[in-house]
Amino acid sequence: MGTLTEQRGAAAEKPLVRTWWLYGIAALAVFETWWYVFKPIDAGPASVFEGFVFVALSGLCIPVFGLLARQFGFTSTKPGQIMSTLALGFVLWCAAEASWLVLTVMDQITNPSIADVFWLAGYMMQILALLMNVRAIHVGFKPSVFILWIALSILIAVVVISIDVAPLLTETVGLGTIVSMGYPFFDTVIIILALVIVLKFKSGQVAKPWAVLVLGFLLTAAGDVWYMYADMMGEYTNVYSPMDYPLAIGYIAFILSGGLFIRLYRKQRASSRDD
Amino acid sequence: MIKGLLVIQQGGIPVYSFMQEKTTDEQELFISSFVTAIQSFAKMVMSREEDGVLRVVMPHAVFVFRILTLHNEKQKDVQYCFALLADSEKKGEDLPEMLEYLMVCFLAHESGRFNKELRKTSQDLVVYKAFDEFMKGFLRSDWKTVRKKVRPAPASILQGILNELRNYMPIEQIVTLHPRIQRLGPSYAWLSDDIPAGEEEDLMKRIGQELGQTYGKGVYESLVDGIRKRLSTSSSPRD
Numbered sequence: 001m002g003t004l005t006e007q008r009g010a011a012a013e014k015p016l017v018r019t020w021w022l023y024g025i026a027a028l029a030v031f032e033t034w035w036y037v038f039k040p041i042d043a044g045p046a047s048v049f050e051g052f053v054f055v056a057l058s059g060l061c062i063p064v065f066g067l068l069a070r071q072f073g074f075t076s077t078k079p080g081q082i083m084s085t086l087a088l089g090f091v092l093w094c095a096a097e098a099s100w101l102v103l104t105v106m107d108q109i110t111n112p113s114i115a116d117v118f119w120l121a122g123y124m125m126q127i128l129a130l131l132m133n134v135r136a137i138h139v140g141f142k143p144s145v146f147i148l149w150i151a152l153s154i155l156i157a158v159v160v161i162s163i164d165v166a167p168l169l170t171e172t173v174g175l176g177t178i179v180s181m182g183y184p185f186f187d188t189v190i191i192i193l194a195l196v197i198v199l200k201f202k203s204g205q206v207a208k209p210w211a212v213l214v215l216g217f218l219l220t221a222a223g224d225v226w227y228m229y230a231d232m233m234g235e236y237t238n239v240y241s242p243m244d245y246p247l248a249i250g251y252i253a254f255i256l257s258g259g260l261f262i263r264l265y266r267k268q269r270a271s272s273r274d275d
Numbered sequence: 276m277i278k279g280l281l282v283i284q285q286g287g288i289p290v291y292s293f294m295q296e297k298t299t300d301e302q303e304l305f306i307s308s309f310v311t312a313i314q315s316f317a318k319m320v321m322s323r324e325e326d327g328v329l330r331v332v333m334p335h336a337v338f339v340f341r342i343l344t345l346h347n348e349k350q351k352d353v354q355y356c357f358a359l360l361a362d363s364e365k366k367g368e369d370l371p372e373m374l375e376y377l378m379v380c381f382l383a384h385e386s387g388r389f390n391k392e393l394r395k396t397s398q399d400l401v402v403y404k405a406f407d408e409f410m411k412g413f414l415r416s417d418w419k420t421v422r423k424k425v426r427p428a429p430a431s432i433l434q435g436i437l438n439e440l441r442n443y444m445p446i447e448q449i450v451t452l453h454p455r456i457q458r459l460g461p462s463y464a465w466l467s468d469d470i471p472a473g474e475e476e477d478l479m480k481r482i483g484q485e486l487g488q489t490y491g492k493g494v495y496e497s498l499v500d501g502i503r504k505r506l507s508t509s510s511s512p513r514d
Contacts, residue, residue: 073461203491
């Protein structure tokens with residue numbers, strides 16, 4: 001019997017662990033970059049097409065994280081609960097993207113809209129999943145790492161508040177303003193919780209998929225903060241907006257992260273069978 | 276609402292039964308017909324060697340089964356049918372998940388004594404009566420709280436590791452670690468046999484390697500430390 005490492009190497013060469021999907025994800029990222037740089041079609045159809053792409057990207061996250069949740073027995077284990085909650089968050093974000101697309105096509109965009117309800121509910125699910133993850137595997141932080149996390153968290157909160165919340169305070173407070181303030185608040189919480197994951201999963205094979213997932217959350221939060229600012233300044237257009245690019249790449253990062261998790265556990269299972 | 280738990284040996288002999296207190300004649304009739312039905316059903320299922328959690332839905336009751344194969348000293352298969360009875364399936368009450376939880380608690384009860392007795396095909400039914408107190412506590416408690424707060428007591432270091440692995444690896448991966456590991460339900464696994472000390476050491480070393488590679492250094496060690504601390508504690512839902 002060979003060593004575990006040798007057997008892992010043999011398992012990795014098996015067709016089970018194919019990499020075609022990685023090329024597909026890379027192609028999606030290249031396409032999105034090309035789309036926002038070269039603006040290939042007229043604004044009217046482009047706006048609808050962009051909406052479809054966002055629905056498709058958020059929709060793709062659902063089966064990926066659903067499959068992961070299934071591998072861990074859905075709600076019967078902690079990782080299953082985390083992945084199920086993430087999948088539910090993506091269901092809500094997909095519903096938000098779909099309702100935003102319908103509102104765009106019908107030219108009925110209001111503030112707030114039904115899409116905001118789905119987006120904010122999705123945020124709550126994602127925050128819940130990240131909180132569960134923080135509690136799931138106990139890894140003690142060194143005091144220096146803890147101080148770094150606190151300092152970064154305060155810095156991010158100050159930056160987000162000064163960009164997105166402070167200008168809102170000068171407006172007449174209505175339902176639209178309150179809903180709008182929900183986004184930077186949730187973005188800040190997501191970034192702070194995502195930082196915990198980066199500091200927690202620094203080693204081991206799970207570090208990579210978690211890092212990609214965190215990247216997805218950071219891109220989503222950054223795109224959102226940028227969108228809020230551009231919207232307040234009246235600079236946001238519903239097509240080819242540069243602030244939509246990090247949101248699209250964020251979704252692609254979520255799909256990649258889920259795929260990497262699935263591949264990791266499949267590889268390990270194949271390796272265990274070979275032993 | 277959960278009504279009871281039944282453990283039946285090959286041939287339909289019940290070795291353990293716990294039914295919630297009967298209050299009316301109607302309930303008594305209902306439970307006695309359930310026991311008769313489940314005995315014949317268990318015999319049929321065991322002869323077919325069916326795997327996985329099976330569910331039978333009747334007009335006013337639902338019961339879930341799981342066949343567990345253990346090995347006696349002569350390495351012969353000994354089959355048991357674990358059945359959980361409920362009068363209906365409430366929202367939030369996942370019966371297969373509850374059944375596997377009760378199976379782990381039953382097998383690990385009194386530091387794995389029940390597991391040993393079952394493998395010996397002990398006919399001394401009084402032994403298992405010690406589980407009644409656990410069942411009473413379980414039925415009094417809210418399932419959501421139990422699954423969240425009360426982890427089954429480990430019967431041994433290795434079994435304790437297997438119980439905890441559900442939060443680190445998919446069950447499909449856990450069962451590939453050793454041919455004697457069998458799946459109980461959606462997430463728990465059980466060793467069907469005592470394995471030689473050397474083999475057990477190798478298995479634990481391998482689990483340590485897998486966890487180290489996946490989650491980094493120190494995760495396996497802290498897991499084992501936690502199990503060592505818990506080995507002497509009770510797992511009653513009343514705790």
